Amino acid sequence: MGLLEVKDLQVYFPIKGGIFNRNVGYVKAVDSVSFTLEQGKTYGLVGESGSGKTTTGRAIIGLEEVTSGQIIFEGTDITSSKSKTKQLRKDIQMIFQDPYSSLNPRKRVLDVIAEPLRNFENLTKKEEKERVQELLELVGLSPESILKYPHEFSGGQRQRIGVARAIALKPKLIIADEPVSALDVSVQAQVLNFMQEIQKELNLTYLLISHDLGIVKHMCDDMAIMYKGRYVEQGTKADIFHHPQHIYTKRLIAAIPDINPRNRTDQFKFRQAVQQEYEQSYNDYFDSEGLAYGLKPVSNTHLVALPGKG
Numbered sequence: 001m002g003l004l005e006v007k008d009l010q011v012y013f014p015i016k017g018g019i020f021n022r023n024v025g026y027v028k029a030v031d032s033v034s035f036t037l038e039q040g041k042t043y044g045l046v047g048e049s050g051s052g053k054t055t056t057g058r059a060i061i062g063l064e065e066v067t068s069g070q071i072i073f074e075g076t077d078i079t080s081s082k083s084k085t086k087q088l089r090k091d092i093q094m095i096f097q098d099p100y101s102s103l104n105p106r107k108r109v110l111d112v113i114a115e116p117l118r119n120f121e122n123l124t125k126k127e128e129k130e131r132v133q134e135l136l137e138l139v140g141l142s143p144e145s146i147l148k149y150p151h152e153f154s155g156g157q158r159q160r161i162g163v164a165r166a167i168a169l170k171p172k173l174i175i176a177d178e179p180v181s182a183l184d185v186s187v188q189a190q191v192l193n194f195m196q197e198i199q200k201e202l203n204l205t206y207l208l209i210s211h212d213l214g215i216v217k218h219m220c221d222d223m224a225i226m227y228k229g230r231y232v233e234q235g236t237k238a239d240i241f242h243h244p245q246h247i248y249t250k251r252l253i254a255a256i257p258d259i260n261p262r263n264r265t266d267q268f269k270f271r272q273a274v275q276q277e278y279e280q281s282y283n284d285y286f287d288s289e290g291l292a293y294g295l296k297p298v299s300n301t302h303l304v305a306l307p308g309k310g
Contacts, residue, residue: 001075002036003205004060004173009033009069011052011059029055031229031291032069035222039172042199042206044216046252047226053209056226057175060207061092073173090120093171097178099158103150109136110146113165120169135164138201140194156187163195167202177209192218214256217241222301225249232285232292235302245304247278247285248292281307 009030017024030052037043045053058064060071062078071079078088093116096102103112113132117123123131133143139160150158159179166174179195180188192215198204210216216223217237224234225248232246244250254274258267284307286292292305 003039003074004037004207005070005072006036006056006060007034007070007072009056009059009071010067011055011064012067028229030059033224033226033229033231034069035224035234037173037205037207037222039205040199040203041222042208042220044208044210044220044223045226046210046213046216046223048211050228051226052229053211053226054177055229057094057177057207057209061094061175062089086120090116090169091172093166093169093174095159095162095166095174095176095179098182099155099162100150100182102162103158105150108147108149109161112150112161113146113168116165116168131168132164135168136161138167138198139164154187155183156191159183159191160194163198167198167204170202171204173205173207175207175209178211179208180215181210181212188215189218195219213241213252217256225252228291230292230305231295231303232305233303234295235299239299239302243302245298245302245306246292247274247281250274251278 010028010032011030012026012028014023015025015027016022033052033056035043045056047053055064059066066079069079070077073088073092107115110129110132113135114128117128117131129146132146136143136145141157141160141164145153150161153161176195180191183191195206196219199206206219208216208219220237222234222236223240225232225240225246227248233240233244233249240249241253244253251274254267254271258264285305293307294305295303296306298304298306
């Protein structure tokens with residue numbers, strides 16, 4: 001049993017219509033998603049905008065209502081919002097996409113990072129200040145910066161502040177939703193490497209949500225590719241990158257840029273071949289509504305939504 005188990009998770013949003021504003025259908029934002037996340041590991045959810053990956057993360061932390069399925073954390077079913085106890089809110093934290101908008105611009109760094117401590121722990125002002133300074137040092141920032149405001153930091157530094165706030169309560173699981181997408185490319189690698197260092201030091205577990213396969217390849221142990229709320233492929237990092245089976249996965253991999261100029265011609269031909277396969281085989285891999293079929297095992301760790309009903 002892993003730290004987190006998600007079983008057949010569904011999150012549907014009602015569509016209202018008619019003069020009485022009744023339910024006329026549902027948007028299936030997340031449709032039958034399952035995975036297990038082990039302590040100290042990183043699991044990646046990858047997909048384009050609208051794939052359901054962020055909704056999955058929000059459902060786990062309790063920000064979206066679950067339609068059906070189970071979310072099991074440390075052996076306890078936390079699916080219902082009523083089961084999201086104070087201890088669970090302490091054990092599961094979130095790193096948001098935009099490091100600037102997620103930090104209150106009117107509050108100093110001391111207050112930003114100390115907010116969860118004030119909600120969950122009874123510390124004196126001195127203890128609180130010392131804890132915040134320790135957290136700043138841990139994320140590579142000067143302890144003297146506690147009196148500064150978020151706008152006085154760079155994007156990468158603001159994201160480090162967001163990480164410091166997320167780890168303040170020593171959580172067991174961190175949901176990182178596009179944690180570096182708002183940062184310059186030159187800063188992204190620094191923040192990702194730093195997140196890995198913190199993970200090893202504190203034995204953190206990450207659920208990483210991203211549209212960027214390159215980032216997931218750098219960070220994750222296991223991963224899944226999502227499209228319109230469903231998985232199209234799930235497996236280890238090696239399964240996905242070395243033996244991709246689904247045409248949508250191949251298309252995402254083909255989009256990863258190669259910084260070596262000598263490989264550009266080969267990469268262009270590869271992208272053309274993948275795009276051609278995608279266009280010719282689309283109706284084989286997706287049903288009439290453009291949805292992936294059920295997952296089928298191709299190995300002990302590798303599941304793929306292969307052509308045909310599964």
